[in-house]
Amino acid sequence: MKNQDMATPCPNCQGFVRQIEIEEHVLFKGVEVAYTATLQQCAECGLELADIEEAAVMQERLADAYRKIVGLLGSEDIRRLRQEKGLSQQALADALEVGVASIKRWETGVVQSKSMDTLLRSFLLDNQCSEHTGNREFSIPRIRLVLEAFADHLKRPLLKKDDRMLYAAKYLWYADMAAFRDLGRGMTGATYAALPMGPQLNNYRDLVDEILKADMTSASPLSKAETALIAAVARTFPTNKGVYDASHREAIWLRCATGALIPYSHAVDLTEMPTCKDLS
Ligand SMILES: [Zn+2]
Structure with a gap:
C-alpha cells in the first residue's frame, strides 16, 4: 500500500513524490514540542502529501515528545511495562478499572x-513484593x-x-x-503460605480478629469483574470440602516447600x- 502510494505521481504536476523527514516545532497543550515528521513531498512542485497511517504515526511521535517533556x-x-507484567490490554484496563479503549489510545x-x-x-512500576501480594496493597477491609x-x-x-480459616x-x-491470573491483579493484597493443611x-x-471487625466501607468496592469472579469461584466450589480438596490438587501448592x-x-x-x- 505504502509502496503504491510512493509510486503514485504528484496529483498536481505528475512529478516524482519522495518521502522526506523534517524537524517540526509546534505548540502542543501549551508546550513547545519538537518532533521528526515524515511526509511525502513532490520533488518538482513541493506539494506535501500525507496518508492516514502516517498521520497516526506523527500523532504518536508528537504526543510522546510532549509526554517526555x-x-x-x-x-x-x-x-513495554504492560508486557513485562504479562498483561493484555484488557487485563490492564480491568486492573485500573478503565475501559480497554483508553489503554489502546494511550499506547x-x-x-x-x-x-x-x-x-x-x-501499578506498572510497583514491582516490590507484587510477587507475593498480587499487584495490590494489602487490605484487611477488602478481605x-x-x-x-x-x-x-x-x-x-x-x-x-x-x-482457623481452614476453608x-x-x-x-x-x-x-x-x-491475578485473569484480571492482572489480586483482590486483597494478601500473602499466602503453603502449609500442610493447604x-x-x-x-x-493474627488476622482473624482484625478481619471480623474491619470496616468494609473503607475498602475500595469490588469491580464488576471481581464480583463475577467471586461468583464463579463459589459456583465451582459450593462446599468447604470441595474447595479444600481442590486446593490440595493444585501443583502450585504441592511444589512449594512447607x-x-x-x-x-x-x-x-x-x-x-x-x-x-x-466460564462465560
Ligand atoms: Zn508536483
Missing part, C-alpha cells in the same frame, strides 16, 4: 491525564468484603470468631489467585479453577 509515561513505556498517542499517569505508574461476597453466594458465613482462606486464595493466609492467626510463600505469578498453573473466559 512534561514527565508522563510514553506510549512505548506503557506498552497509540493519546496523552493520559496526570492522575491516570499516577495510577499507571503506581472482609470478599468473604462477605462469598457468604452471599454460598448462603453461609465463612468466618467466625477464633476461626475461608481457601476461598480467598482462589479469589486472589484467579483474579494454601493459607500468611499469619492468619511454609514457603506461594507466588502469584504461579497462578497461571491453577488447574481446578477455570478462567473467566471458559
